[in-house]
Amino acid sequence: MNHFSLWADGAPWFAGWGTLALINAALAxxxxxxxxxxxxxxxxxxxxxxxxxxxxxxxxxKIF
Known part of the structure; x- marks a missing residue:
């Protein structure tokens, strides 16, 4: 098993988690x-x- 296949399998998960974080930042x-x-x-x-x-x-x- 090479390192690239291990990273590539998790790439969609990381992309989805990062996209959710960006959406949450905008929502906040x-x-x-x-x-x-x-x-x-x-x-x-x-x-x-x-x-x-x-x-x-x-x-x-706050209104000053």
Whole structure:
């Protein structure tokens, strides 16, 4: 077994997980939350982060 076949078998999984993290970052920004923070959390939590984002309310922006 070579290393390339091992990596290639997991490539779609990594691409899907990374795409989900990007979607979660955009969703977080739409709710006035940190896109970078949620991107990183999504890399760790995956679909659970999506569920949390959907359930969390939108943060009100502060008016100065």
């Amino acid at each position: 920004q739409g709710k006035n939350r940190s896109g970078l923070l949620w991107f990183l959390l999504s890399l760790l939590l995956g679909p659970l982060a999506t569920l949390l984002l959907v359930l969390l309310p939108k943060v009100r922006s």
